[in-house]
Amino acid sequence: MxxxxxxxRLQLVEDWAADVAVFRGVPWxxxxxxxxLLSDTFIFSCFLTSYMTVRMTSAEAWPNPSEVFALEAFxxxxxxxxxxxxxxxxxSSSGTMAMAVNMGYRRKRVGAALLMVVTALxxxxxxxxxxxxxxxxxxxxxxxxxxxxxxxxQFGSCFFMITGFHGLHVSAxxxxxxxxxxxVWRGRYEEKGYDIVEITGLYWHFVDLxxxxxxxxxxxx
Amino acid sequence: xxxxAQVPYQEAIDVHxxxxxxxxxxxxxxxxxxxIQYGITAIGVGLVALVLSGMMRLQLGFxxxxxxxxxEAYYQFITMHGMIMVIYLLTALLLGGFGNYLVPLMCGARxxxxxxxxxxxxxxxxxxxxxxxxxxxxxxxxxxxGWTLYPPQAILTGTPGVDWGILTMLVSLAxxxxxxxxxxxxxxxxxxxxxxxxxxxxxxxxxxxxxxxATVLGLLAFPxxxxxxxxxxxxxxxxxxxxxxxxxxxxxQLDYSGGSPLLFQHLFWFFGHPEVYIVALPAFGIVSDxxxxxxxxxxxxxxxxxxxxxxxxxxxxIVWAHHMYVSGMHPYFGFFFATxxxxxxxxxxxxxxxxxxxxxxxxxxxxVPMLFSIAFVITFVVGGLTGxxxxxxxxxxxxxxxxxxxxxxxxxxxxxxxxxxxxxxYHWYPKMTGKMLDDRIGQLHFWITFLGTYAIYYPxxxxxFVGVPRRYFANGEMAIxxxxxxxxxxxxxxxxxxxxxxxxxxxxxxxxxxxxxRDSGPNxxxxxxxxxxTPETPPRHGNWESRLPTVYRWAYxxxxxxxxxxxxxxxxxxxxxxxxxxxx
Amino acid sequence: MAETGQxxxxxxxxxxxxxxxxxxxxxxxxxxAGFQGYLRWSLIIxxxxxxxxxxxxxxxxxxxxxxxxxxxxxxxxxxxxVLVCLMAWESDYTWETRIVYLGxxxxxxxxxxxxxx
Numbered sequence: 001m002x003x004x005x006x007x008x009r010l011q012l013v014e015d016w017a018a019d020v021a022v023f024r025g026v027p028w029x030x031x032x033x034x035x036x037l038l039s040d041t042f043i044f045s046c047f048l049t050s051y052m053t054v055r056m057t058s059a060e061a062w063p064n065p066s067e068v069f070a071l072e073a074f075x076x077x078x079x080x081x082x083x084x085x086x087x088x089x090x091x092s093s094s095g096t097m098a099m100a101v102n103m104g105y106r107r108k109r110v111g112a113a114l115l116m117v118v119t120a121l122x123x124x125x126x127x128x129x130x131x132x133x134x135x136x137x138x139x140x141x142x143x144x145x146x147x148x149x150x151x152x153x154q155f156g157s158c159f160f161m162i163t164g165f166h167g168l169h170v171s172a173x174x175x176x177x178x179x180x181x182x183x184v185w186r187g188r189y190e191e192k193g194y195d196i197v198e199i200t201g202l203y204w205h206f207v208d209l210x211x212x213x214x215x216x217x218x219x220x221x
Numbered sequence: 222x223x224x225x226a227q228v229p230y231q232e233a234i235d236v237h238x239x240x241x242x243x244x245x246x247x248x249x250x251x252x253x254x255x256x257i258q259y260g261i262t263a264i265g266v267g268l269v270a271l272v273l274s275g276m277m278r279l280q281l282g283f284x285x286x287x288x289x290x291x292x293e294a295y296y297q298f299i300t301m302h303g304m305i306m307v308i309y310l311l312t313a314l315l316l317g318g319f320g321n322y323l324v325p326l327m328c329g330a331r332x333x334x335x336x337x338x339x340x341x342x343x344x345x346x347x348x349x350x351x352x353x354x355x356x357x358x359x360x361x362x363x364x365x366x367g368w369t370l371y372p373p374q375a376i377l378t379g380t381p382g383v384d385w386g387i388l389t390m391l392v393s394l395a396x397x398x399x400x401x402x403x404x405x406x407x408x409x410x411x412x413x414x415x416x417x418x419x420x421x422x423x424x425x426x427x428x429x430x431x432x433x434x435a436t437v438l439g440l441l442a443f444p445x446x447x448x449x450x451x452x453x454x455x456x457x458x459x460x461x462x463x464x465x466x467x468x469x470x471x472x473x474q475l476d477y478s479g480g481s482p483l484l485f486q487h488l489f490w491f492f493g494h495p496e497v498y499i500v501a502l503p504a505f506g507i508v509s510d511x512x513x514x515x516x517x518x519x520x521x522x523x524x525x526x527x528x529x530x531x532x533x534x535x536x537x538x539i540v541w542a543h544h545m546y547v548s549g550m551h552p553y554f555g556f557f558f559a560t561x562x563x564x565x566x567x568x569x570x571x572x573x574x575x576x577x578x579x580x581x582x583x584x585x586x587x588x589v590p591m592l593f594s595i596a597f598v599i600t601f602v603v604g605g606l607t608g609x610x611x612x613x614x615x616x617x618x619x620x621x622x623x624x625x626x627x628x629x630x631x632x633x634x635x636x637x638x639x640x641x642x643x644x645x646x647y648h649w650y651p652k653m654t655g656k657m658l659d660d661r662i663g664q665l666h667f668w669i670t671f672l673g674t675y676a677i678y679y680p681x682x683x684x685x686f687v688g689v690p691r692r693y694f695a696n697g698e699m700a701i702x703x704x705x706x707x708x709x710x711x712x713x714x715x716x717x718x719x720x721x722x723x724x725x726x727x728x729x730x731x732x733x734x735x736x737x738x739r740d741s742g743p744n745x746x747x748x749x750x751x752x753x754x755t756p757e758t759p760p761r762h763g764n765w766e767s768r769l770p771t772v773y774r775w776a777y778x779x780x781x782x783x784x785x786x787x788x789x790x791x792x793x794x795x796x797x798x799x800x801x802x803x804x805x
Numbered sequence: 806m807a808e809t810g811q812x813x814x815x816x817x818x819x820x821x822x823x824x825x826x827x828x829x830x831x832x833x834x835x836x837x838a839g840f841q842g843y844l845r846w847s848l849i850i851x852x853x854x855x856x857x858x859x860x861x862x863x864x865x866x867x868x869x870x871x872x873x874x875x876x877x878x879x880x881x882x883x884x885x886x887v888l889v890c891l892m893a894w895e896s897d898y899t900w901e902t903r904i905v906y907l908g909x910x911x912x913x914x915x916x917x918x919x920x921x922x
Contacts, residue, residue: 011872012873016422017421017423019417019418020416021415023414023870023873023874026414028334028415031413031874032335034874035410035440038440038441039440041885042445042882043444043448045444045882045889049888050463050484052889053892056900057899058900059900059903059904059909059910060478061914068918091826094822094825095819095821095825098821098863105812140919141918145459146461146462149918150918154462156461157455161455161461205860205861205864205865212857212860215829216832216853220832220835220849437881487888487891487892552898554895
């Protein structure tokens with residue numbers, strides 16, 4: 001183990017000291033996507049930090065998300081039911097995406113394209129459920145970005161802003177996935193190789209990753 | 222295996238050579254054309270900001286003499302001047318302009334890794350500038366909230382431009398950030414992944430190191446500004462209360478409640494402090510190269526310089542609240558942020574010592590770029606030392622919001638980077654056009670600008686000490702405003718107008734030399750870095766012949782004992798070194 | 806360059822897929838069971854970090870990347886940790902000043918969401 005870490009340390013130094021490229025064997029697009037995701041991480045973190053700040057400074061009561069987002073099933077209110085389903089859907093989409101990447105590198109382009117379309121469908125259904133959730137919150141619970149009947153006004157502001165921004169990312173991801181899936185299916189990457197599927201996948205997994213944090217900090221806090 | 226695969230891949234790229242005028246000069250994907258587009262737009266909008274500062278000075282020097290400057294207009298001048306200078310001129314020119322031009326050339330690449338994205342980046346930037354300038358044509362005019370745009374006042378009645386100006390400003394910033402991200406991803410990826418054979422990170426010219434670190438800072442810091450812009454737009458348009466506390470305005474209780482104005486300040490400065498280094502680090506890097514080249518001596522302590530750039534970049538993320546000592550934040554924060562702020566002085570001082578030591582006993586050529594470089598070092602020291610005053614909480618409190626602060630930040634992040642930009646333009650103009658800029662006009666421009674800025678900002682330190690508050694439209698009948706203040710303000714205004722008008726010399730020089738300038742040849746300064754070794758001047762689209770250059774040495778082989786010339790280009794192999802074993 | 810891409814046995818993705826389901830269910834159960842206080846918080850954070858870790862390490866292939874890429878991507882968010890910690894500290898202070906100086910009341914229980922049958 002100690003030996004492994006010391007070779008890794010050597011590898012780190014060697015890579016940063018190399019000519020041409022620091023990230024050896026990493027295509028340009030993939031490097032760029034990683035750096036973009038890093039930048040995007042800062043955007044979402046700033047959103048979540050702002051949410052934390054307004055929530056912690058609020059002298060008014062913060063509505064209990066567990067009750068607000070409860071859904072009635074068989075006559076019993078089940079807390080966070082829809083959110084749980086959405087979480088599972090997004091995780092499943094990440095699973096199919098990972099399969100698509102695998103298929104791509106095995107040069108099974110039809111399989112890869114199909115799995116990407118499935119991923120996009122999962123994503124679209126996620127956005128659909130989010131739209132339903134917004135509808136329920138706005139129409140039935142009377143939550144508005146500037147106020148709500150339960151407590152602190154920032155509850156609605158943060159909810160709509162953060163899930164809205166995440167939803168935009170999912171929607172953009174669905175479009176991106178469909179475009180790449182179409183091109184994969186047409187055989188556009190037969191010569192260049194299927195890095196593009198992995199790059200698309202990175203973006204998609206990132207969207208799932210952000211949801212993990214939103215789920216923990218917004219719905220479970 | 223992959224490493225060897227990448228250079229030939231880049232070599233094999235056949236850059237597309239468009240022929241129509243539109244495709245060559247407007248929708249060009251050539252990084253050099255994009256750089257010049259960025260440069261011209263940034264300088265153009267910068268001239269607007271310069272005129273605005275002249276109008277502010279007219280009011281401050283000769284209050285009540287100009288009818289067209291009322292308090293509203295004055296605050297709009299302040300806001301637009303500050304925002305344009307920091308974001309749309311300095312950031313765009315240093316990264317979009319010099320970053321674009323120098324990164325592929327100095328790294329020995331064909332172009333940026335994604336030229337199409339790079340092209341879009343410029344056009345989005347152009348749109349952001351248009352939105353910003355549109356502020357002057359919307360009802361109510363541009364916002365007068367000050368460049369920091371602090372809520373609640375930024376969106377309360379009474380602040381100029383509260384109806385539309387604040388929105389155009391925030392939207393323009395958001396659009397600018399999109400543009401910057403597209404460009405920035407390109408610069409970083411190009412530097413990390415697309416250098417030529419033999420160009421290791423520790424052989425890169427310091428210009429590239431500065432641009433690299435600044436771009437990384439930009440990619441990580443602009444998100445905070447983006448987020449605060451989004452939240453303020455929501456507060457303004459649909460009435461959320463992220464930043465707005467319960468507040469009454471004009472005797473009326475507003476609908477806002479429970480928001481945190483401090484949150485905005487924290488987010489803004491989490492962006493704002495790295496922003497200072499986004500502007501400063503490319504200037505640090507470029508000036509290192511200018512000094513080394515024009516002093517015919519290797520840069521002193523290259524590795525230290527690199528690590529200082531990295532250290533400043535890292536530290537810049539944990540010093541932000543030193544802009545907020547008087548904001549009412551947590552009282553314990555002062556200690557933390559004063560400490561980190563003073564620590565950042567260490568790598569900065571290292572850089573200053575290294576510039577000075579490079580100049581020591583060097584064969585200094587007093588060219589125009591060299592004059593600007595020396596002026597930069599002096600000005601940066603002055604601005605940096607006043608920073609030590611302001612970094613300490615107890616000294617800062619009485620100096621806050623006085624002209625001392627204005628003098629400090631103009632010296633350190635206004636004048637200093639601008640001096641480097643002038644030096645850099647005099648230095649690289651020959652590569653961009655194949656013509657030399659006129660030396661006599663350049664000297665005249667330098668001396669007026671350099672001495673003029675000192676005539677402007679030195680007295681401001683004194684104004685700050687006697688307590689003249691900044692951002693006041695007129696000082697009126699205050700006990701602290703004595704004769705000397707009035708006299709100095711007049712003097713400053715006259716100096717500012719002279720410096721402002723003198724910039725015509727510079728613009729004239731750029732235009733005149735383009736047509737009538739002396740031919741420069743490929744390497745007029747006898748510099749070592751790759752951009753001076755291109756087969757053509759100005760370099761054509763694709764930069765190099767079919768084969769990319771190979772790098773054998775660092776960028777600072779000047780006056781090497783025993784060498785044929787007093788410089789050895791990076792692409793020149795040493796005796797016994799053959800191609801294919803560049804790192805041996 | 807396709808050969809240098811990330812290629813791993815497909816079974817590992819199924820494993821992780823399953824694990825993510827389990828962790829999501831577990832963090833959901835934390836809320837359902839009504840745990841409160843430190844117990845709730847540590848469980849939620851642990852499950853969150855596990856999920857995030859698996860997504861980044863396996864789905865995004867970070868585990869198989871070279872150390873250079875891992876460090877370049879994982880270190881910068883450290884700046885965010887500083888921001889989050891200081892803002893949490895700051896928020897406590899702001900909250901106290903609101904209670905002490907602005908006469909705000911300590912947050913009452915939130916009202917239940919409007920019932921609708």
